[in-house]
Amino acid sequence: MKKMFGYLFLILSFVTWGVVVLLPFIDISKGQVAGITTALIVTGEVLFLVSIALLGKEAWEHIKAIFKRKK
Secondary structure (H helix, E strand, C coil): CHHHHHHHHHHHHHHHHHHHHHHHHCCCCHHHHHHHHHHHHHHHHHHHHHHHHHHCHHHHHHHHHHHCCCC
């Protein structure tokens, strides 16, 4: 159950970043876009950190390996 929530939060954290990209195309004011963007970024970061805490060190090492540059 713990891993299921971890993966769910990980997916939701990436979804929030996708919504941030779409905000400029929605017919709302610039102030609202700024506020919603801030809230989504904070939410995405919190969801990511909670998902890493639930999934454990192995998942964190795997995620780091995916984004690590090869020299």
